[in-house]
Amino acid sequence: MLKNDKWIIEQAKQGMISPFESSLVRQVEDRRVISYGLSSYGYDLRLAPTDFRIFRHIPGTIVNPKRFNPENLESATLRTDEDGSFFIIPANSYALGVSLERLRIPANITVICIGKSTMARCGIIANITPAEASWEGFLTLEFSNASSADCRIYANEGVLQLLFLEGEPCQTTYAERLGKYQNQPQTVTIAKV
Numbered sequence: 001m002l003k004n005d006k007w008i009i010e011q012a013k014q015g016m017i018s019p020f021e022s023s024l025v026r027q028v029e030d031r032r033v034i035s036y037g038l039s040s041y042g043y044d045l046r047l048a049p050t051d052f053r054i055f056r057h058i059p060g061t062i063v064n065p066k067r068f069n070p071e072n073l074e075s076a077t078l079r080t081d082e083d084g085s086f087f088i089i090p091a092n093s094y095a096l097g098v099s100l101e102r103l104r105i106p107a108n109i110t111v112i113c114i115g116k117s118t119m120a121r122c123g124i125i126a127n128i129t130p131a132e133a134s135w136e137g138f139l140t141l142e143f144s145n146a147s148s149a150d151c152r153i154y155a156n157e158g159v160l161q162l163l164f165l166e167g168e169p170c171q172t173t174y175a176e177r178l179g180k181y182q183n184q185p186q187t188v189t190i191a192k193v
C-alpha cells in the first residue's frame, strides 16, 4: 500500500527523514522556492549544496560500471543570485547529486524515487530508482537534462519525490545482506560492484 502523510509524519519522528518538513514549503522568507517537504502521499526531497557532478566523456575511453573512473565526473560550481543557490546542468548531459536529507528506511518499506513535475517540465529527468528496506544514508541522485538548453537545478530546494510502499515483511533486508550502498555520506557515491 502507498503510505500517506500521517504515516510519514509518524515515521519521521522516529528518524526516517532528517531534516523533516511537516508541510509543503513553497516560500522561504520572501523568496519562492521549488517546493519540498510533506505531500499527501509522499515527500519531496531537497538537493544538497555540497556536491554536484557532471558527466564528461574522456576521449578513447568507455564507462565501465565495474571500474568506474571518477574522472568521468566533473564537480559543478554552486552559484547564488536573488533566485537562490543553483548548479547548472548543461544541455543533453547527465549529472549526479546528493540529497540534503538523511533517510532511514523501515524494514517493510520500499521507496520509489521519482521526478518533480516542475523540473520535468524544464527537461530534467530524475532517474527512477528504489531505496530498499532498511537502507540508510544520503541518496545519490541521478539527473539527465534531456532538453537542448542548459538548466538551473536549485540546491536546498525540491528536486525529487519519494513514494513509500509497504510490503509483507521480507526475509532479508538491504541492511542484513550488507548492501554496498549502505550508509552513504552526503557526497556523491559512484557506481560500485
Ligand SMILES: O=c1ccn([C@H]2C[C@H](O)[C@@H](COP(=O)(O)OP(=O)(O)OP(=O)(O)O)O2)c(=O)[nH]1
Pocket: 113, 129, 130, 131, 132, 133, 135, 138, 139, 140, 141, 142, 174, 179, 180, 181, 184
Ligand atoms: O537513486 C538512488 C536510489 C537508491 N540509492 C541507494 C538506496 C538503495 O537502497 C541503494 C541500492 O540501490 P540499488 O539496489 O538500486 O543498487 P544495486 O545496483 O541493485 O546495488 P546492490 O547490488 O547492492 O543491490 O542505493 C541511492 O543512493 N540513489
